[in-house]
Amino acid sequence: MKQYILRRVILMIPLVFGVTTATFALIHLIPGDPVELMMSNARQLTEEEIHRIRDKLGLNDPLPIQYVRYVTNLLKGDMGKSVRSRSDVSYEIMQRLPDTIILTVTSICLVLVLALPIGIISALKRGTWIDTLAMTFALFGVSIPAFWFGIMLMLIFGLHLDWLPTVGQGKTPIEFARSLILPSVTLSLILLGLVTRVARSSMLEVLSLDYVRTARAKGLGARWVNFRHALPNALIPILTIVSGQFASLLGGAVLIEKVFGWPGIGRLAVDSIFARDYLVVTNTVLVFAIMVILVNLANDILYCYIDPRIRFQ
Protein backbone atom coordinates (compact mmCIF):
# COMPACT_ATOMS: atom_id res chain seq x y z
CA MET A 1 0.00 0.00 0.00
CA LYS A 2 2.71 2.46 1.01
CA GLN A 3 4.61 1.53 -2.12
CA TYR A 4 1.60 2.20 -4.28
CA ILE A 5 1.03 5.63 -2.76
CA LEU A 6 4.71 6.45 -3.07
CA ARG A 7 4.66 5.50 -6.75
CA ARG A 8 1.64 7.72 -7.34
CA VAL A 9 3.35 10.66 -5.67
CA ILE A 10 6.53 10.17 -7.70
CA LEU A 11 4.50 9.94 -10.91
CA MET A 12 3.03 13.31 -10.01
CA ILE A 13 6.39 15.10 -10.12
CA PRO A 14 6.86 15.24 -13.92
CA LEU A 15 3.28 16.47 -14.22
CA VAL A 16 3.85 19.31 -11.76
CA PHE A 17 7.04 20.11 -13.66
CA GLY A 18 5.07 20.20 -16.91
CA VAL A 19 2.35 22.37 -15.42
CA THR A 20 4.81 24.95 -14.10
CA THR A 21 6.57 24.95 -17.47
CA ALA A 22 3.23 25.57 -19.16
CA THR A 23 2.36 28.53 -16.93
CA PHE A 24 5.88 29.88 -17.34
CA ALA A 25 5.43 29.66 -21.10
CA LEU A 26 2.06 31.36 -20.75
CA ILE A 27 3.67 34.31 -18.96
CA HIS A 28 6.18 34.69 -21.78
CA LEU A 29 3.61 34.23 -24.52
CA ILE A 30 1.57 37.17 -23.34
CA PRO A 31 2.13 39.99 -25.80
CA GLY A 32 3.64 43.24 -24.64
CA ASP A 33 6.60 44.01 -22.46
CA PRO A 34 6.03 43.06 -18.80
CA VAL A 35 7.72 46.23 -17.59
CA GLU A 36 5.48 48.42 -19.71
CA LEU A 37 2.45 46.48 -18.56
CA MET A 38 3.53 46.94 -14.98
CA MET A 39 4.12 50.63 -15.43
CA SER A 40 1.08 51.27 -17.58
CA ASN A 41 -0.26 53.86 -15.15
CA ALA A 42 3.03 55.51 -14.40
CA ARG A 43 4.79 58.20 -16.39
CA GLN A 44 6.63 57.42 -19.63
CA LEU A 45 9.97 55.71 -18.93
CA THR A 46 13.22 56.20 -20.81
CA GLU A 47 14.93 53.28 -22.54
CA GLU A 48 17.60 53.25 -19.88
CA GLU A 49 15.13 53.13 -17.03
CA ILE A 50 13.26 50.27 -18.63
CA HIS A 51 16.52 48.42 -19.08
CA ARG A 52 17.41 48.96 -15.44
CA ILE A 53 14.04 47.68 -14.25
CA ARG A 54 14.34 44.68 -16.54
CA ASP A 55 17.77 43.97 -15.06
CA LYS A 56 16.44 44.29 -11.55
CA LEU A 57 13.54 41.92 -12.29
CA GLY A 58 15.92 39.52 -14.05
CA LEU A 59 14.05 39.79 -17.34
CA ASN A 60 17.32 40.14 -19.26
CA ASP A 61 18.57 36.74 -18.07
CA PRO A 62 18.38 33.69 -20.34
CA LEU A 63 15.06 31.83 -20.16
CA PRO A 64 16.38 28.71 -18.36
CA ILE A 65 17.71 30.89 -15.54
CA GLN A 66 14.42 32.77 -15.39
CA TYR A 67 12.61 29.45 -15.23
CA VAL A 68 14.71 28.17 -12.33
CA ARG A 69 14.13 31.42 -10.50
CA TYR A 70 10.40 31.20 -11.23
CA VAL A 71 10.20 27.71 -9.73
CA THR A 72 12.33 28.54 -6.67
CA ASN A 73 10.18 31.58 -6.03
CA LEU A 74 7.06 29.46 -6.38
CA LEU A 75 8.42 27.00 -3.83
CA LYS A 76 8.91 29.92 -1.47
CA GLY A 77 5.32 30.94 -2.14
CA ASP A 78 6.34 34.05 -4.05
CA MET A 79 4.25 34.61 -7.17
CA GLY A 80 5.18 38.23 -7.79
CA LYS A 81 3.08 41.33 -7.30
CA SER A 82 -0.33 42.19 -8.70
CA VAL A 83 -0.32 45.26 -10.95
CA ARG A 84 -3.83 46.18 -9.91
CA SER A 85 -3.70 45.93 -6.12
CA ARG A 86 0.09 46.15 -5.62
CA SER A 87 -0.16 43.27 -3.13
CA ASP A 88 1.38 39.80 -3.42
CA VAL A 89 -0.31 37.59 -5.99
CA SER A 90 -0.02 34.62 -3.62
CA TYR A 91 -1.82 36.63 -0.93
CA GLU A 92 -4.62 37.59 -3.33
CA ILE A 93 -5.08 33.99 -4.42
CA MET A 94 -4.88 32.52 -0.92
CA GLN A 95 -7.49 34.97 0.30
CA ARG A 96 -9.96 33.88 -2.34
CA LEU A 97 -9.11 30.20 -2.63
CA PRO A 98 -11.29 29.08 0.33
CA ASP A 99 -14.36 30.61 -1.32
CA THR A 100 -13.79 28.61 -4.49
CA ILE A 101 -13.19 25.43 -2.47
CA ILE A 102 -16.36 25.94 -0.40
CA LEU A 103 -18.37 26.51 -3.58
CA THR A 104 -17.05 23.44 -5.42
CA VAL A 105 -17.24 21.10 -2.42
CA THR A 106 -20.84 22.13 -1.71
CA SER A 107 -21.67 21.50 -5.37
CA ILE A 108 -20.08 18.05 -5.34
CA CYS A 109 -22.13 17.15 -2.27
CA LEU A 110 -25.28 18.36 -4.03
CA VAL A 111 -24.40 16.32 -7.12
CA LEU A 112 -23.94 13.17 -5.07
CA VAL A 113 -27.09 13.70 -3.02
CA LEU A 114 -29.21 14.25 -6.15
CA ALA A 115 -27.60 12.26 -8.95
CA LEU A 116 -26.82 9.02 -7.10
CA PRO A 117 -30.36 8.22 -5.94
CA ILE A 118 -31.88 9.31 -9.24
CA GLY A 119 -29.43 7.22 -11.29
CA ILE A 120 -29.72 4.16 -9.07
CA ILE A 121 -33.52 4.24 -8.88
CA SER A 122 -33.75 4.65 -12.63
CA ALA A 123 -31.49 1.61 -13.07
CA LEU A 124 -33.62 -0.46 -10.70
CA LYS A 125 -36.80 0.70 -12.48
CA ARG A 126 -35.31 0.31 -15.93
CA GLY A 127 -37.77 0.85 -18.78
CA THR A 128 -40.51 2.35 -16.59
CA TRP A 129 -41.72 5.95 -16.73
CA ILE A 130 -39.48 6.72 -13.75
CA ASP A 131 -36.45 5.74 -15.84
CA THR A 132 -37.61 7.82 -18.81
CA LEU A 133 -38.24 10.81 -16.58
CA ALA A 134 -34.82 10.49 -14.93
CA MET A 135 -33.03 10.21 -18.26
CA THR A 136 -34.91 13.19 -19.69
CA PHE A 137 -33.85 15.11 -16.61
CA ALA A 138 -30.24 14.02 -17.22
CA LEU A 139 -30.40 15.04 -20.88
CA PHE A 140 -31.59 18.51 -19.93
CA GLY A 141 -28.87 18.60 -17.31
CA VAL A 142 -26.15 18.26 -19.96
CA SER A 143 -27.88 20.58 -22.45
CA ILE A 144 -28.62 23.65 -20.34
CA PRO A 145 -25.85 26.25 -20.15
CA ALA A 146 -25.10 26.29 -16.42
CA PHE A 147 -24.45 30.02 -16.23
CA TRP A 148 -27.84 30.70 -17.81
CA PHE A 149 -29.47 28.29 -15.37
CA GLY A 150 -27.91 30.47 -12.68
CA ILE A 151 -29.41 33.58 -14.22
CA MET A 152 -32.81 31.87 -14.24
CA LEU A 153 -32.50 30.87 -10.57
CA MET A 154 -31.54 34.46 -9.85
CA LEU A 155 -34.65 35.70 -11.67
CA ILE A 156 -36.98 33.28 -9.88
CA PHE A 157 -35.61 32.98 -6.34
CA GLY A 158 -33.84 36.31 -6.14
CA LEU A 159 -35.85 38.90 -8.02
CA HIS A 160 -39.29 37.35 -8.34
CA LEU A 161 -39.76 35.53 -5.01
CA ASP A 162 -37.11 37.53 -3.18
CA TRP A 163 -36.10 34.51 -1.08
CA LEU A 164 -32.37 34.53 -1.61
CA PRO A 165 -29.65 37.09 -2.31
CA THR A 166 -28.62 37.15 -5.98
CA VAL A 167 -25.08 38.52 -5.92
CA GLY A 168 -22.16 38.68 -3.54
CA GLN A 169 -21.39 36.81 -0.37
CA GLY A 170 -23.03 37.14 3.04
CA LYS A 171 -20.96 38.19 6.04
CA THR A 172 -22.64 36.36 8.95
CA PRO A 173 -22.69 32.52 8.85
CA ILE A 174 -26.41 32.43 8.06
CA GLU A 175 -26.16 35.09 5.37
CA PHE A 176 -23.12 33.27 3.98
CA ALA A 177 -25.04 30.00 3.75
CA ARG A 178 -27.95 31.76 2.08
CA SER A 179 -25.73 33.41 -0.48
CA LEU A 180 -24.05 30.05 -1.18
CA ILE A 181 -27.30 28.30 -2.17
CA LEU A 182 -27.87 29.69 -5.67
CA PRO A 183 -24.22 29.52 -6.87
CA SER A 184 -23.70 25.98 -5.61
CA VAL A 185 -26.98 24.68 -7.04
CA THR A 186 -26.05 26.27 -10.37
CA LEU A 187 -22.57 24.80 -10.35
CA SER A 188 -23.89 21.33 -9.50
CA LEU A 189 -25.84 21.37 -12.78
CA ILE A 190 -22.54 20.95 -14.63
CA LEU A 191 -22.14 17.40 -13.31
CA LEU A 192 -25.70 16.48 -12.44
CA GLY A 193 -26.69 15.04 -15.82
CA LEU A 194 -23.43 13.21 -16.38
CA VAL A 195 -23.27 11.63 -12.92
CA THR A 196 -26.93 10.55 -13.13
CA ARG A 197 -26.21 8.77 -16.40
CA VAL A 198 -23.05 7.15 -15.07
CA ALA A 199 -24.79 6.04 -11.87
CA ARG A 200 -27.54 4.43 -13.91
CA SER A 201 -25.31 2.62 -16.39
CA SER A 202 -22.84 1.50 -13.76
CA MET A 203 -25.65 0.10 -11.60
CA LEU A 204 -27.17 -1.63 -14.64
CA GLU A 205 -23.83 -3.21 -15.47
CA VAL A 206 -23.29 -4.56 -11.97
CA LEU A 207 -26.86 -5.86 -11.82
CA SER A 208 -26.19 -7.99 -14.89
CA LEU A 209 -23.12 -9.66 -13.36
CA ASP A 210 -23.05 -13.32 -12.35
CA TYR A 211 -22.50 -12.77 -8.66
CA VAL A 212 -25.65 -10.68 -8.42
CA ARG A 213 -27.60 -13.43 -10.14
CA THR A 214 -26.09 -15.93 -7.74
CA ALA A 215 -27.16 -13.82 -4.79
CA ARG A 216 -30.67 -13.70 -6.20
CA ALA A 217 -30.68 -17.43 -6.90
CA LYS A 218 -29.72 -18.03 -3.28
CA GLY A 219 -33.02 -16.44 -2.40
CA LEU A 220 -31.74 -13.20 -0.91
CA GLY A 221 -34.21 -10.35 -0.80
CA ALA A 222 -34.17 -7.85 -3.66
CA ARG A 223 -33.33 -4.97 -1.38
CA TRP A 224 -30.41 -6.85 0.21
CA VAL A 225 -29.02 -7.83 -3.20
CA ASN A 226 -29.42 -4.36 -4.67
CA PHE A 227 -27.95 -2.40 -1.84
CA ARG A 228 -25.51 -4.80 -0.14
CA HIS A 229 -24.18 -6.66 -3.17
CA ALA A 230 -24.61 -4.46 -6.21
CA LEU A 231 -24.38 -0.88 -4.97
CA PRO A 232 -20.85 -0.94 -3.46
CA ASN A 233 -19.38 -2.17 -6.74
CA ALA A 234 -21.45 0.24 -8.79
CA LEU A 235 -20.07 3.15 -6.75
CA ILE A 236 -16.49 2.63 -7.93
CA PRO A 237 -16.87 3.96 -11.50
CA ILE A 238 -19.05 6.78 -10.17
CA LEU A 239 -16.26 7.84 -7.85
CA THR A 240 -13.82 7.88 -10.77
CA ILE A 241 -16.13 10.02 -12.86
CA VAL A 242 -16.82 12.50 -10.08
CA SER A 243 -13.16 13.03 -9.27
CA GLY A 244 -12.22 12.97 -12.95
CA GLN A 245 -14.78 15.68 -13.58
CA PHE A 246 -13.54 17.81 -10.71
CA ALA A 247 -11.60 19.79 -13.30
CA SER A 248 -14.72 20.68 -15.27
CA LEU A 249 -16.43 21.67 -12.05
CA LEU A 250 -13.56 24.05 -11.28
CA GLY A 251 -13.76 25.40 -14.82
CA GLY A 252 -17.49 25.92 -14.42
CA ALA A 253 -16.83 27.71 -11.12
CA VAL A 254 -15.06 30.46 -13.07
CA LEU A 255 -18.28 31.26 -14.93
CA ILE A 256 -20.61 30.78 -11.98
CA GLU A 257 -18.47 32.95 -9.71
CA LYS A 258 -18.67 35.67 -12.31
CA VAL A 259 -22.46 35.35 -12.65
CA PHE A 260 -23.09 35.54 -8.89
CA GLY A 261 -20.27 37.88 -7.99
CA TRP A 262 -18.83 35.15 -5.76
CA PRO A 263 -15.34 36.26 -4.66
CA GLY A 264 -13.40 33.09 -5.61
CA ILE A 265 -10.24 32.70 -7.68
CA GLY A 266 -12.21 32.12 -10.90
CA ARG A 267 -13.68 35.59 -10.79
CA LEU A 268 -10.26 36.92 -9.77
CA ALA A 269 -8.77 35.39 -12.95
CA VAL A 270 -11.44 36.79 -15.28
CA ASP A 271 -11.36 40.27 -13.73
CA SER A 272 -7.56 40.25 -13.95
CA ILE A 273 -7.63 39.53 -17.68
CA PHE A 274 -9.50 42.77 -18.30
CA ALA A 275 -7.23 44.66 -15.91
CA ARG A 276 -4.24 43.22 -17.83
CA ASP A 277 -3.00 41.86 -14.52
CA TYR A 278 -1.35 38.87 -16.17
CA LEU A 279 0.68 37.54 -13.23
CA VAL A 280 -2.58 37.00 -11.37
CA VAL A 281 -4.10 35.23 -14.39
CA THR A 282 -1.22 32.81 -14.96
CA ASN A 283 -0.78 32.00 -11.28
CA THR A 284 -4.49 31.36 -10.86
CA VAL A 285 -4.27 28.94 -13.76
CA LEU A 286 -1.39 27.23 -11.98
CA VAL A 287 -3.34 26.98 -8.73
CA PHE A 288 -6.27 25.45 -10.63
CA ALA A 289 -3.99 22.84 -12.16
CA ILE A 290 -2.39 21.96 -8.83
CA MET A 291 -5.83 21.50 -7.31
CA VAL A 292 -6.77 19.12 -10.12
CA ILE A 293 -3.55 17.13 -9.69
CA LEU A 294 -4.05 16.85 -5.92
CA VAL A 295 -7.65 15.70 -6.30
CA ASN A 296 -6.58 13.05 -8.79
CA LEU A 297 -3.88 11.88 -6.38
CA ALA A 298 -6.36 11.73 -3.51
CA ASN A 299 -8.70 9.79 -5.77
CA ASP A 300 -5.99 7.25 -6.67
CA ILE A 301 -5.17 6.70 -3.02
CA LEU A 302 -8.81 6.45 -1.95
CA TYR A 303 -9.39 4.09 -4.81
CA CYS A 304 -6.89 1.51 -3.63
CA TYR A 305 -8.52 1.46 -0.20
CA ILE A 306 -11.93 0.88 -1.73
CA ASP A 307 -10.90 -1.56 -4.43
CA PRO A 308 -7.91 -3.71 -3.40
CA ARG A 309 -7.63 -5.17 -6.91
CA ILE A 310 -6.08 -1.90 -8.13
CA ARG A 311 -2.94 -2.38 -6.06
CA PHE A 312 -1.98 -5.55 -7.85
CA GLN A 313 -2.15 -4.17 -11.33
Added chain:
Amino acid sequence: MAEHIVDLAADAAFIELTEPKSFFYKATRQLLGKKQAILGFAVLLVLVLAAVFAEQIAPYDPYKTNYANVKQPPSAAHFIGTDELGRDGFSRLIYGARISLMVGVSVSAISTTVGVALGAIAGYFGGAVDMIIMRAVDLFMAFPFLVLAIALVAVFGPSLFNMMLALILLYWIWFARLVRGMVLTLRETEFVVGAKAAGASDISIIFRHILPNVFPVVVVQGSFSVADAILIAAGLSYLGLGAQPPTAEWGSMLSNAKELMRILPVLSIAPGVAIMITVLAINFIGDALRDALDPTLRN
Protein backbone atom coordinates in the same frame (compact mmCIF):
# COMPACT_ATOMS: atom_id res chain seq x y z
CA MET B 1 -25.30 17.92 -41.99
CA ALA B 2 -29.00 17.31 -41.57
CA GLU B 3 -29.66 17.34 -45.31
CA HIS B 4 -26.72 15.06 -45.88
CA ILE B 5 -28.12 12.33 -43.69
CA VAL B 6 -31.56 12.63 -45.21
CA ASP B 7 -29.93 12.16 -48.62
CA LEU B 8 -28.24 9.13 -47.23
CA ALA B 9 -31.63 7.76 -46.28
CA ALA B 10 -32.93 8.21 -49.82
CA ASP B 11 -29.83 6.46 -51.16
CA ALA B 12 -30.25 3.70 -48.67
CA ALA B 13 -33.86 3.12 -49.63
CA PHE B 14 -32.77 2.79 -53.25
CA ILE B 15 -29.90 0.48 -52.47
CA GLU B 16 -32.22 -1.83 -50.62
CA LEU B 17 -33.74 -3.04 -53.88
CA THR B 18 -30.45 -3.68 -55.57
CA GLU B 19 -27.79 -4.56 -53.06
CA PRO B 20 -27.46 -6.52 -49.85
CA LYS B 21 -27.98 -4.38 -46.78
CA SER B 22 -24.89 -2.36 -45.99
CA PHE B 23 -23.67 -1.03 -42.69
CA PHE B 24 -24.76 2.46 -43.68
CA TYR B 25 -28.17 1.23 -44.70
CA LYS B 26 -28.74 -0.37 -41.34
CA ALA B 27 -27.35 2.63 -39.50
CA THR B 28 -29.54 5.07 -41.41
CA ARG B 29 -32.60 2.91 -40.96
CA GLN B 30 -32.02 2.82 -37.24
CA LEU B 31 -31.41 6.54 -37.16
CA LEU B 32 -34.64 7.39 -38.95
CA GLY B 33 -36.60 4.94 -36.86
CA LYS B 34 -35.94 7.07 -33.79
CA LYS B 35 -38.38 9.82 -32.93
CA GLN B 36 -35.66 11.64 -31.00
CA ALA B 37 -33.40 11.76 -34.02
CA ILE B 38 -36.16 13.04 -36.30
CA LEU B 39 -37.01 15.75 -33.78
CA GLY B 40 -33.35 16.67 -33.45
CA PHE B 41 -32.86 16.89 -37.21
CA ALA B 42 -36.05 18.92 -37.65
CA VAL B 43 -35.09 21.46 -35.00
CA LEU B 44 -31.54 21.70 -36.30
CA LEU B 45 -32.84 22.20 -39.83
CA VAL B 46 -34.99 25.11 -38.65
CA LEU B 47 -31.99 26.61 -36.85
CA VAL B 48 -29.73 26.19 -39.89
CA LEU B 49 -32.36 27.82 -42.11
CA ALA B 50 -32.76 30.68 -39.63
CA ALA B 51 -28.99 31.18 -39.60
CA VAL B 52 -28.63 31.07 -43.38
CA PHE B 53 -31.62 33.26 -44.16
CA ALA B 54 -31.27 35.57 -41.15
CA GLU B 55 -31.42 38.64 -43.41
CA GLN B 56 -34.75 37.56 -44.85
CA ILE B 57 -36.33 36.28 -41.64
CA ALA B 58 -35.28 38.86 -39.07
CA PRO B 59 -37.91 41.62 -38.89
CA TYR B 60 -35.29 44.30 -38.11
CA ASP B 61 -31.61 45.00 -38.56
CA PRO B 62 -30.01 43.46 -35.41
CA TYR B 63 -27.45 46.28 -35.19
CA LYS B 64 -29.79 49.20 -35.85
CA THR B 65 -30.08 51.28 -32.69
CA ASN B 66 -33.28 53.21 -32.08
CA TYR B 67 -33.14 55.56 -29.12
CA ALA B 68 -36.82 56.41 -29.43
CA ASN B 69 -37.68 52.77 -28.80
CA VAL B 70 -35.44 51.43 -25.98
CA LYS B 71 -36.28 48.79 -23.33
CA GLN B 72 -39.65 48.00 -24.88
CA PRO B 73 -41.56 45.05 -23.40
CA PRO B 74 -42.50 42.17 -25.71
CA SER B 75 -45.17 43.16 -28.23
CA ALA B 76 -46.43 42.18 -31.67
CA ALA B 77 -43.78 44.41 -33.23
CA HIS B 78 -40.96 43.19 -31.00
CA PHE B 79 -41.53 39.57 -29.91
CA ILE B 80 -39.02 39.69 -27.07
CA GLY B 81 -38.79 43.45 -26.70
CA THR B 82 -35.87 45.76 -27.36
CA ASP B 83 -32.63 46.29 -25.46
CA GLU B 84 -31.12 49.42 -23.92
CA LEU B 85 -30.10 50.66 -27.37
CA GLY B 86 -33.46 49.98 -28.93
CA ARG B 87 -32.22 46.98 -30.92
CA ASP B 88 -34.82 44.30 -31.63
CA GLY B 89 -34.17 41.28 -29.39
CA PHE B 90 -35.80 38.76 -31.71
CA SER B 91 -33.72 39.81 -34.71
CA ARG B 92 -30.57 39.58 -32.62
CA LEU B 93 -31.64 36.13 -31.51
CA ILE B 94 -31.93 34.96 -35.12
CA TYR B 95 -28.53 36.36 -36.06
CA GLY B 96 -27.15 34.72 -32.92
CA ALA B 97 -27.89 31.30 -34.43
CA ARG B 98 -25.30 32.07 -37.09
CA ILE B 99 -22.46 32.60 -34.64
CA SER B 100 -23.31 29.66 -32.39
CA LEU B 101 -23.71 27.16 -35.23
CA MET B 102 -20.64 28.48 -37.02
CA VAL B 103 -18.51 28.25 -33.88
CA GLY B 104 -19.82 24.81 -32.91
CA VAL B 105 -19.43 23.25 -36.34
CA SER B 106 -16.09 24.77 -37.29
CA VAL B 107 -14.41 24.18 -33.92
CA SER B 108 -15.64 20.60 -33.94
CA ALA B 109 -14.78 19.92 -37.61
CA ILE B 110 -11.25 21.33 -37.48
CA SER B 111 -10.29 19.82 -34.16
CA THR B 112 -11.75 16.45 -35.15
CA THR B 113 -9.74 16.40 -38.38
CA VAL B 114 -6.51 17.41 -36.69
CA GLY B 115 -7.12 15.11 -33.74
CA VAL B 116 -7.91 12.10 -35.93
CA ALA B 117 -4.85 12.68 -38.12
CA LEU B 118 -2.42 13.11 -35.25
CA GLY B 119 -4.05 10.42 -33.13
CA ALA B 120 -3.81 7.94 -36.00
CA ILE B 121 -0.15 8.81 -36.60
CA ALA B 122 0.67 8.54 -32.90
CA GLY B 123 -1.18 5.27 -32.47
CA TYR B 124 0.07 3.64 -35.67
CA PHE B 125 3.70 4.65 -35.74
CA GLY B 126 4.32 5.14 -32.01
CA GLY B 127 7.77 6.44 -31.15
CA ALA B 128 8.61 10.09 -30.61
CA VAL B 129 5.39 11.49 -32.15
CA ASP B 130 3.35 9.31 -29.87
CA MET B 131 5.36 10.32 -26.83
CA ILE B 132 5.06 14.04 -27.53
CA ILE B 133 1.33 13.85 -28.18
CA MET B 134 0.65 11.75 -25.12
CA ARG B 135 2.69 14.01 -22.84
CA ALA B 136 0.78 17.00 -24.23
CA VAL B 137 -2.45 15.16 -23.50
CA ASP B 138 -1.41 14.44 -19.90
CA LEU B 139 -0.46 18.05 -19.41
CA PHE B 140 -3.65 19.51 -20.85
CA MET B 141 -5.73 17.09 -18.80
CA ALA B 142 -4.26 18.59 -15.62
CA PHE B 143 -5.94 21.93 -16.31
CA PRO B 144 -9.66 22.59 -16.12
CA PHE B 145 -10.72 22.98 -19.76
CA LEU B 146 -12.48 26.30 -19.30
CA VAL B 147 -9.61 27.74 -17.25
CA LEU B 148 -7.12 26.87 -19.96
CA ALA B 149 -9.42 28.28 -22.63
CA ILE B 150 -9.65 31.51 -20.63
CA ALA B 151 -5.87 31.65 -20.23
CA LEU B 152 -5.33 31.15 -23.96
CA VAL B 153 -7.85 33.85 -24.81
CA ALA B 154 -6.02 36.13 -22.35
CA VAL B 155 -2.81 35.47 -24.29
CA PHE B 156 -4.34 35.92 -27.75
CA GLY B 157 -6.61 38.81 -26.77
CA PRO B 158 -10.42 38.50 -26.46
CA SER B 159 -12.20 38.12 -29.82
CA LEU B 160 -14.49 35.65 -31.53
CA PHE B 161 -11.72 34.35 -33.77
CA ASN B 162 -9.22 33.98 -30.93
CA MET B 163 -11.76 32.16 -28.84
CA MET B 164 -12.35 29.67 -31.67
CA LEU B 165 -8.60 29.27 -32.04
CA ALA B 166 -8.25 28.57 -28.32
CA LEU B 167 -11.06 26.01 -28.41
CA ILE B 168 -9.55 24.23 -31.43
CA LEU B 169 -6.16 24.13 -29.71
CA LEU B 170 -7.76 22.39 -26.75
CA TYR B 171 -10.30 20.12 -28.45
CA TRP B 172 -8.02 18.31 -30.90
CA ILE B 173 -6.09 16.80 -28.01
CA TRP B 174 -9.20 15.08 -26.83
CA PHE B 175 -9.82 13.50 -30.24
CA ALA B 176 -6.16 12.57 -30.65
CA ARG B 177 -6.30 10.66 -27.38
CA LEU B 178 -9.51 8.90 -28.36
CA VAL B 179 -8.28 7.88 -31.81
CA ARG B 180 -4.81 6.88 -30.61
CA GLY B 181 -6.32 4.43 -28.15
CA MET B 182 -8.49 2.85 -30.83
CA VAL B 183 -5.66 2.65 -33.35
CA LEU B 184 -3.43 0.91 -30.80
CA THR B 185 -5.99 -1.89 -30.59
CA LEU B 186 -6.75 -1.96 -34.32
CA ARG B 187 -3.05 -2.20 -35.20
CA GLU B 188 -2.90 -5.63 -33.60
CA THR B 189 -6.04 -7.02 -35.25
CA GLU B 190 -5.75 -9.86 -37.77
CA PHE B 191 -7.02 -7.90 -40.74
CA VAL B 192 -4.34 -5.25 -40.28
CA VAL B 193 -1.58 -7.79 -39.72
CA GLY B 194 -2.89 -9.65 -42.77
CA ALA B 195 -2.90 -6.52 -44.92
CA LYS B 196 0.64 -5.81 -43.83
CA ALA B 197 1.73 -9.34 -44.68
CA ALA B 198 0.11 -8.94 -48.09
CA GLY B 199 2.39 -5.97 -48.68
CA ALA B 200 -0.02 -3.05 -48.20
CA SER B 201 1.63 0.28 -47.52
CA ASP B 202 1.21 2.07 -44.21
CA ILE B 203 -0.84 4.81 -45.87
CA SER B 204 -3.23 2.36 -47.42
CA ILE B 205 -3.58 0.43 -44.16
CA ILE B 206 -4.40 3.61 -42.28
CA PHE B 207 -6.92 4.83 -44.83
CA ARG B 208 -8.51 1.55 -45.87
CA HIS B 209 -8.38 -0.57 -42.76
CA ILE B 210 -7.96 1.60 -39.72
CA LEU B 211 -9.82 4.87 -40.28
CA PRO B 212 -13.08 3.25 -41.43
CA ASN B 213 -13.19 1.46 -38.08
CA VAL B 214 -12.48 4.64 -36.18
CA PHE B 215 -15.04 6.63 -38.14
CA PRO B 216 -18.29 5.72 -36.31
CA VAL B 217 -16.96 6.61 -32.88
CA VAL B 218 -15.44 9.84 -34.20
CA VAL B 219 -18.72 10.89 -35.82
CA VAL B 220 -20.60 10.29 -32.58
CA GLN B 221 -18.07 12.10 -30.41
CA GLY B 222 -17.76 14.83 -33.02
CA SER B 223 -21.48 15.52 -32.89
CA PHE B 224 -21.39 15.75 -29.09
CA SER B 225 -18.44 18.09 -29.33
CA VAL B 226 -20.48 20.48 -31.49
CA ALA B 227 -22.96 20.79 -28.62
CA ASP B 228 -20.17 21.14 -26.09
CA ALA B 229 -18.37 23.82 -28.09
CA ILE B 230 -21.59 25.83 -28.40
CA LEU B 231 -22.07 25.74 -24.63
CA ILE B 232 -18.48 26.72 -23.89
CA ALA B 233 -18.40 29.43 -26.56
CA ALA B 234 -21.57 30.96 -25.11
CA GLY B 235 -19.98 30.92 -21.66
CA LEU B 236 -16.79 32.57 -22.88
CA SER B 237 -18.77 35.20 -24.77
CA TYR B 238 -20.79 35.83 -21.62
CA LEU B 239 -17.51 36.58 -19.84
CA GLY B 240 -16.60 38.98 -22.65
CA LEU B 241 -13.83 36.72 -23.91
CA GLY B 242 -15.51 35.58 -27.13
CA ALA B 243 -17.80 37.48 -29.47
CA GLN B 244 -17.42 41.19 -28.76
CA PRO B 245 -20.23 43.76 -28.63
CA PRO B 246 -22.16 44.72 -30.65
CA THR B 247 -22.09 41.25 -32.28
CA ALA B 248 -25.43 39.51 -31.92
CA GLU B 249 -24.34 36.37 -30.06
CA TRP B 250 -26.38 34.48 -27.47
CA GLY B 251 -23.75 34.49 -24.73
CA SER B 252 -22.94 38.17 -25.01
CA MET B 253 -26.66 38.98 -25.30
CA LEU B 254 -27.12 37.30 -21.91
CA SER B 255 -24.36 39.35 -20.39
CA ASN B 256 -25.88 42.49 -21.89
CA ALA B 257 -29.34 41.59 -20.60
CA LYS B 258 -28.11 41.36 -17.02
CA GLU B 259 -28.47 45.10 -16.55
CA LEU B 260 -32.11 44.89 -17.61
CA MET B 261 -32.96 41.78 -15.61
CA ARG B 262 -35.42 43.55 -13.34
CA ILE B 263 -37.44 45.34 -15.99
CA LEU B 264 -37.01 43.01 -18.99
CA PRO B 265 -36.42 39.44 -17.79
CA VAL B 266 -37.40 38.11 -21.23
CA LEU B 267 -34.09 39.32 -22.66
CA SER B 268 -32.32 37.10 -20.12
CA ILE B 269 -34.58 34.14 -20.80
CA ALA B 270 -34.72 33.97 -24.60
CA PRO B 271 -31.03 33.60 -25.54
CA GLY B 272 -30.59 30.83 -22.96
CA VAL B 273 -33.62 29.00 -24.31
CA ALA B 274 -32.13 29.32 -27.80
CA ILE B 275 -28.82 27.79 -26.62
CA MET B 276 -30.67 25.04 -24.81
CA ILE B 277 -32.80 24.12 -27.82
CA THR B 278 -29.78 24.05 -30.12
CA VAL B 279 -27.72 21.92 -27.75
CA LEU B 280 -30.66 19.58 -27.04
CA ALA B 281 -31.25 19.05 -30.77
CA ILE B 282 -27.59 18.21 -31.34
CA ASN B 283 -27.50 15.92 -28.31
CA PHE B 284 -30.62 14.12 -29.59
CA ILE B 285 -28.86 13.53 -32.88
CA GLY B 286 -25.67 12.48 -31.11
CA ASP B 287 -27.51 9.96 -28.95
CA ALA B 288 -29.27 8.51 -31.97
CA LEU B 289 -26.05 8.42 -33.99
CA ARG B 290 -24.37 6.56 -31.17
CA ASP B 291 -27.11 3.97 -31.09
CA ALA B 292 -27.03 3.64 -34.86
CA LEU B 293 -23.31 3.72 -35.63
CA ASP B 294 -21.55 2.29 -32.63
CA PRO B 295 -22.52 -1.35 -32.19
CA THR B 296 -20.42 -1.66 -29.02
CA LEU B 297 -22.54 0.95 -27.25
CA ARG B 298 -25.87 -0.43 -28.37
CA ASN B 299 -28.10 -1.48 -25.51
